Amino acid sequence: xxxxxxxxxxxxxxxxxxxxxxxxxxxxxxxxxxxxxxxxxxxxxxxxxxxxxxxxxxxxxxxxxxxxxxxxxxxxxxxxxxxxxxxxxxxxxxxxxxxxxxxxxxxxxxxxxxxxxxxxxxxxxxxxxxxxxxxxxxxxxxxxxxxxxxxxxxxxxxxxxxxxxxxxxxxxxxxxxxxxxxxxxxxxxxxxxxxxxxxxxxxxxxxxxxxxxxxxxxxxxxxxxxxxxxxxxxxxxxxxxxxxxxxxxxxxxxxxxxxxxxxxxxxxxxxxxxxxxxxxxxxxxxxxxxxxxxxxxxxxxxxxxxxxxxxxxxxxxxxxxxxxxxxxxxxxxxxxxxxxxxxxxxxxxxxxxxxxxxxxxxxxxxxxxxxxxxxxxxxxxxxxxxxxxxxxxxxxxxxxxxxxxxxxxxxxxxxxxxxxxxxxxxxxxxxxxxxxxxxxxxxxxxxxxxxxxxxxxxxxxxxxxxxxxxxxxxxxxxxxxxxxxxxxxxxxxxxxxxxxxxxxxxxxxxxxxxxxxxxxxxxxxxxxxxxxxx
Numbered sequence: 211x212x213x214x215x216x217x218x219x220x221x222x223x224x225x226x227x228x229x230x231x232x233x234x235x236x237x238x239x240x241x242x243x244x245x246x247x248x249x250x251x252x253x254x255x256x257x258x259x260x261x262x263x264x265x266x267x268x269x270x271x272x273x274x275x276x277x278x279x280x281x282x283x284x285x286x287x288x289x290x291x292x293x294x295x296x297x298x299x300x301x302x303x304x305x306x307x308x309x310x311x312x313x314x315x316x317x318x319x320x321x322x323x324x325x326x327x328x329x330x331x332x333x334x335x336x337x338x339x340x341x342x343x344x345x346x347x348x349x350x351x352x353x354x355x356x357x358x359x360x361x362x363x364x365x366x367x368x369x370x371x372x373x374x375x376x377x378x379x380x381x382x383x384x385x386x387x388x389x390x391x392x393x394x395x396x397x398x399x400x401x402x403x404x405x406x407x408x409x410x411x412x413x414x415x416x417x418x419x420x421x422x423x424x425x426x427x428x429x430x431x432x433x434x435x436x437x438x439x440x441x442x443x444x445x446x447x448x449x450x451x452x453x454x455x456x457x458x459x460x461x462x463x464x465x466x467x468x469x470x471x472x473x474x475x476x477x478x479x480x481x482x483x484x485x486x487x488x489x490x491x492x493x494x495x496x497x498x499x500x501x502x503x504x505x506x507x508x509x510x511x512x513x514x515x516x517x518x519x520x521x522x523x524x525x526x527x528x529x530x531x532x533x534x535x536x537x538x539x540x541x542x543x544x545x546x547x548x549x550x551x552x553x554x555x556x557x558x559x560x561x562x563x564x565x566x567x568x569x570x571x572x573x574x575x576x577x578x579x580x581x582x583x584x585x586x587x588x589x590x591x592x593x594x595x596x597x598x599x600x601x602x603x604x605x606x607x608x609x610x611x612x613x614x615x616x617x618x619x620x621x622x623x624x625x626x627x628x629x630x631x632x633x634x635x636x637x638x639x640x641x642x643x644x645x646x647x648x649x650x651x652x653x654x655x656x657x658x659x660x661x662x663x664x665x666x667x668x669x670x671x672x673x674x675x676x677x678x679x680x681x682x683x684x685x686x687x688x689x690x691x692x693x694x695x696x697x698x699x700x701x702x703x704x705x706x707x708x709x710x711x712x713x714x715x716x717x718x719x720x721x722x723x724x725x726x727x728x729x730x731x732x733x734x735x736x737x738x739x740x741x742x743x744x
Contacts, residue, residue, distance in 0.1 A: 212398040214309065214625050215600060215653045216497070216506040219302075219402045219617070221268065222274050222483070223261060223318065223348075223409040224581060224591075228515030231485055233592040234440035234447075235574070236425055236433065241491035242510055242594055248603040249508075249596035251648050253446050254691075256613040257514050259581060259588040259665040261347055262293075262320050264614060265404070269321070270299040271618030271629070271643045273662070275724040281666065281731065283347065285323040290726065290734045293323040294331040299431075300633045301435075302618050303337025304401045309627035314386035317343045317379045317404030328361040340404075342382040344375075346533045348406065350546075351375040351413035353558040355535035369541055374415060376482070378409050380489025384496045391500040391547025397685030398625065403493065406565035408482035409566040410517065411548075412556035419474075419557050420483035426476040429463025430572045433454060437575040443609050447576055451696045453558060454578040454587075457518075460568040468552040475550075475565045476572070478557045508596040509617065515588045516573030518580040521564045523549030530562060576696050581697050584663045584670035585697055586678050600624060601650050610655035611691075613663075623647055648682060660712070662719045668729030671716040678702075678712040686713055 229235040232246035258264040262282045263274035270277050278296035285293045294660070295301075296402040303313035313337045322331035325345040331343040345356040354375045357365045383403045390399045424442040426433065434453060441447035456462070466472055490510070497503040521529055526549030530536045538546055540559045547554050548562040556563040570580050579585035593612075595601070624628055630638060649655060660673040667682025675692040686709055689695075702709050719725075 211501060211505070212396055214311075215597065216307070216398050216502050217230035217302075217311075217621050217625065218493065218497070218506055218508045219268075219400075219512045219621075220493075220508070221265070221317075221402075222486065222510070222512040223404070223406045223485060224514060224517040225408055225512040226570065227573075227577060227587070227590045227592060228575045229480075229516075229573050230439060230487070230592055231700065232444070232594065233446065234437040237483045238421065239483065239487040241487050241494055244343050245494070245508060245510065245596040246594050247337065247605050248598065249320075249594060250601065250606045250608055251446065252593035252595070252612065252649075253607060253609050254611040255511065255591055255593035256611070256663070257512065257587045257591045258614055258662065258663060259514050259584060259668070261409075261513050263341045263665060265320055266295065268617055269301045269303075269402070270295075270512075271615045271641045272299050272639055273615065273642055273723045274290060275664070276639055276724070279321060280726060283323050286731070286734050286738075290731055294329075295321050295336060297330070297636050298639050300630060300638050301336045302403070302621055304633060305337075305618070306624060306625060306627055309625055310397050311625070311627075312390045312394050312397055313338045313400040314383075314390070314399065315341045315388060315402045315404065316383040318347065318349045318403070319343060319345050319404070324446075325356045326363070330609045331360065340386055343404065344406070347537060348409050348411075350411065350537055350559065350562075351406070353537055353541055354406075355537070374485070376405060376485045376489060377476055379403065379405055380492055383489070383493050387493065387496045387500065387502050397556075400606040400621075401493075403488050405489075406423065407486040407721075408479050410474075410477040410519070410521070411562040412475065412565060413559065414478045414480070414481035414557050415485065416557070418484050419477055419500045421484065422477035422480045424473070425480070426473040427469070429466065429469070430460070430568045431463045434572055434575045437572070441576065448695070451576065452698055453576045453702060454696050454698060457567050457571045457578075457723055458667075460571060466568075471552040471555075472568070475556055475563070476569045479565045479569065481557075505599040506597065507600060507621065510592070510594040512591040514581040515577070515590060516570035516580055517564065518567040518570040519564055520566055521548065521550050521562075522697070523551050526550075536562070539731065578697060582652060582666060583681065584665065584668045586695060588668075589663060589670075595650055597624070606652070608649050608652070610649040611661060612646050612649065613661050615641070616646050617643065619643035620646040660715055660719075662716060662723075664720060664725045666731075669716060669720075671712045671719070673712060673715075676708060676712065678709060678716065688712075
């Protein structure tokens with residue numbers, strides 16, 4: 211057995227703060243719950259509100275803008291973000307290899323603007339020994355576009371009748387563990403498992419959907435209240451923090467039309483998470499069978515909050531084709547129907563739907579806002595850590611605030627690996643993150659540290675209990691996160707000096723980290739005329 215810990219980093223896609231069981235949700239996640247029961251849950255860990263930027267920050271220990279990926283993996287250079295990992299950063303895999311680690315990725319990459327021809331931003335050229343997954347962001351679970359093994363396109367392998375991408379990600383992750391243990395038993399490994407679940411489209415297997423028949427029929431209003439009660443009982447949320455109001459665009463459940471269809475949308479979403487948890491269980495079992503689990507630093511989180519993106523039938527095709535390589539027919543040649551409507555039953559390959567604002571509001575209980583925004587609903591994620599040999603096996607809840615760059619700092623400290631000043635003959639930017647091992651061991655946080663975020667002009671800064679946040683084009687808001695983490699009472703008018711201080715700190719950070727003015731990005735979109743939402 212290696213003396214250094216194995217590292218397993220599992221990332222969910224577009225999953226809200228309170229969906230999984232150990233964070234108050236209705237979804238059956240016994241394997242994640244098992245990790246939490248013998249590990250730590252962080253209550254105030256933050257992502258970066260969107261898929262590509264979160265992945266860039268997670269894997270490099272930098273803020274996303276510093277890596278070249280400020281929005282998504284679209285090349286908007288020379289005046290915008292290049293949308294691909296630049297040479298000013300190193301990935302966790304690149305940093306761990308010199309420390310003797312085997313490095314493996316199963317799942318979604320989404321960090322290269324080039325999706326078809328191998329380039330310097332592909333996983334196998336950014337430190338990973340093996341890769342199975344997709345270069346693109348979202349897509350069908352039954353015939354995923356850009357499916358690649360190492361550097362070879364293998365989309366043809368997704369034609370089998372029983373193919374399902376979530377299972378394939380899990381299967382390949384298990385194979386990587388097994389192969390590594392067979393060929394390099396004395397070496398540590400880094401395994402990055404990047405699921406696309408539960409990102410739209412709502413594609414799930416019938417047996418998983420059936421498990422949730424009727425589970426969401428009580429509706430979003432009562433289910434949000436139930437989740438809050440469980441979150442408070444589990445010490446994840448303070449009982450003094452009021453539940454946010456239902457999204458103003460959403461009707462009360464009692465007034466909702468097509469209740470059966472609405473409940474089915476959430477059931478399919480839950481089934482996607484359920485299947486992911488089943489796969490995580492197989493990874494855990496493989497590590498356990500190899501005798502490696504106790505000395506594995508196992509981390510689970512989500513890349514952003516629940517996604518409220520709607521897909522009206524009349525605009526759905528334009529929406530999906532702007533973002534994904536959309537297959538208009540199933541593997542059997544039947545038409546794929548994009549869009550949300552009660553006449554289309556979500557789940558099978560022949561549909562392409564989202565679960566919508568109302569259920570995203572449930573996913574992000576007790577917070578407000580969603581993916582894209584820097585309010586808590588957009589950036590708060592469940593964060594589970596399991597490492598018996600390094601942290602013990604007592605269930606703990608840690609409340610210190612952390613964000614994505616801290617993951618790399620934590621991994622490197624645990625592995626005894628160095629963050630390089632230079633890599634492959636080039637200078638790299640200094641690490642932005644702070645190790646979370648002190649937090650995980652129960653030490654107090656640094657009250658003077660300031661966390662920062664920016665996405666699509668939405669911005670925020672947090673220092674101690676104070677969080678400054680704004681939507682693009684609107685005034686700064688200020689919240690006391692000890693008294694009001696659900697962001698219901700803006701106290702900016704009562705603390706103008708603090709607002710100026712944090713706003714100045716944000717502007718300094720934004721300038722240092724290469725945040726582009728939103729107006730500049732919008733101008734590029736308008737000139738390009740590609741239909742991407744602004």
